Amino acid sequence: DTGVSQNPRHKITKRGQNVTFRCDPISEHNRLYWYRQTLGQGPEFLTYFQNEAQLEKSRLLSDRFSAERPKGSFSTLEIQRTEQGDSAMYLCASSLRLAGLFYNEQFFGPGTRLTVL
């Protein structure tokens, strides 16, 4: 399967613990996005990378959140000192940005569902 993959699919943790999620994009895609989706809401943009550079972060991304894409391939999203309000589905998407092409379609992974007790 050459789609976007995310691990783990489900994570249950206690408040105050740290968690890390991984996203593996489609192999040739140079852009990678993270979104958060809470119950009954649409996904909300968190951050995106072009290759290994993190180019934009939403104000939703508090200082407890950090994302990396060290080699421009897979990405990790870490949440430190988790809070119950962090419970959500975390979605990753990737796309291929080509020079001169104004739009690049995003392909989504299945998401990681986080439950903070």
Place this chain on the structure above:
Amino acid sequence: AQSVTQLGSHVSVSEGALVLLRCNYSSSVPPYLFWYVQYPNQGLQLLLKYTSAATLVKGINGFEAEFKKSETSFHLTKPSAHMSDAAEYFCAVSDETRANNLFFGTGTRLTVIP
């Protein structure tokens, strides 16, 4: 700022009936518009997109949407609902100045009644 509003958080239709899911957008620049479908515990799948070409866009699974600038709308339709269409549908807006970041509506849950 960009945003979309989806009217109706829940829509129920009978199998074989017309599906109409409403989306209105707000954008200060020419928008790109999308409809995504999400099945339970799954990620998002792109149904169709408008990127300033033809205003009537055809997508997968028999869905289509029409971009109406005068009404700032991008409603999703399907002539005949199938049981497998039951899912959550999200409208989203983007543009090239924002690195194509997607801004989603709150979603519409479609129920198909046999």
